[in-house]
Amino acid sequence: MFCLRSLSRAVGPSRLRRTFMSEGFACAEAWEKRFENRLLSKVNLEEMYCDLENKLNHKRPVTAVDVDIFANSIRSSSHIQELEELVHRFRQTARTVDTLESTHHAVVRALHRYADTEDLMRVLNDRLNYGIFPDDYCLIFLMDGFIKKGDFKNAAKVASLSMLQENFENKLVNHLALYSCHKYLLDPVEWHQTVEEKNEEEDDEEEKWVRVKYLRNPFFDDHFDLNDANSLVGKTLLLVGKEVDDVSHQILGAVLYKKYDTAKQLIKEVIDSKGRVYEVCLNLALNALKSLPVEEGEAGEKSKELIASMTSEIENLKSKAVNTEDPLIKIEEEIKKLVKQSESELISKQKETYDKWETVREEVLMDELKEIKRQSRLKEVERRKEELTLKEQKLFFFDNEDKIDMAIENKKVVYPKKWHGKKKKKKSDSEGYIPPEIVKQYKSSP
Known part of the structure; x- marks a missing residue:
């Protein structure tokens, strides 16, 4: 570079130390107000994470609202690692398409406040494994914060995210x-911060071979790559x-x-x-x-x-x-103009969005609970049907004995006989054939 x-x-x-947005743009009070909700206020993060981890380990479904509740309940840095792990593992499931809008915002907020900047940018840049996509409010919030700190590298990285999202x-x-x-x-x-890991026991000249299922054809999309x-x-x-x-x-x-x-x-x-x-x-x-x-070479020329x-x-x-x-003067003037025109509207819309997300979260949770109850009732119906079928077989055994015998007979597996090839014809004895005479020999006495 x-x-x-x-x-x-x-x-x-x-x-x-330039900053464009006011302190009120962070909507800190409105964001903290979510803990007044009866749903989030009762969450025990340790127990919830253990329950969700157990479900994921045993291939049982974890819903998008579960991840959303966990992400929105983060209060300190002590649960950031669990949040990152949960988001990553949920991303590998089929239900990742149901991720709520509030989940993206909550993850960005939590990582920005409680995690290192490197961890925040790593998660945002790894869209395949985490799937966190900041909205316009988060993009402005992050860029303005990095500009205020003088961290223009990460401000530019956030800017590139908006480009990759074609927003x-x-x-x-x-x-x-x-x-x-x-x-x-x-x-x-x-x-990029490059960290070199050295292992004295390994021989640098030794080649490592890794088994892969198949080789991918090299492809560069000139965008996400x-x-x-x-x-x-x-x-x-x-x-x-x-x-x-x-x-x-x-x-x-x-x-x-x-x-x-x-x-x-x-x-x-x-x-x-x-x-x-x-x-x-x-x-x-x-x-x-x-x-x-x-x-070097022809390409170099x-x-x-x-x-x-x-x-x-x-x-x-x-x-x-x-x-x-200086082009920055014109850009700054345009930013100040836009901030003056739209900041208050952005703040009010974001506060309304927080209220909307609470309503959506409760509605989705109720729908999930209804689905769980429905599935439970279906399982109970299937169990009762099996019990009644078994009871019917016992009560009407003698009336249906012939049917039962026929059913058992039909269940028998009849294996086809093996074919050992065409049988050879027995050779007929020749008419002139005279069998040899067998004479028993006796040992002569001494």
């Missing part, structure tokens, strides 16, 4: 994502920039995402329309091109040609249409 510390100092003072309807989410990614690029840090910082941040800037009509960040995103044809097309449109782009974005794009690793061509296009654009202002 390229580094532009000097550039970040050149564009203006660092706003590490561009909320303008405030879009502008916060743009701000987070731009701030991260001004002073990038290591995107994106893993490196440049690609994720680049695609986020490219798509979000299109939504907010910011061609400067679109060009920067296309270069980071290595979509050079798209970047060239955008540059051509800017030149043809006599528009202007931010110089900072072009400098970031040039530094990204310079920091790309050099490949083609890569060098593409990079050189892209660099030439950007330099040409810099000489014609450049805006020397």
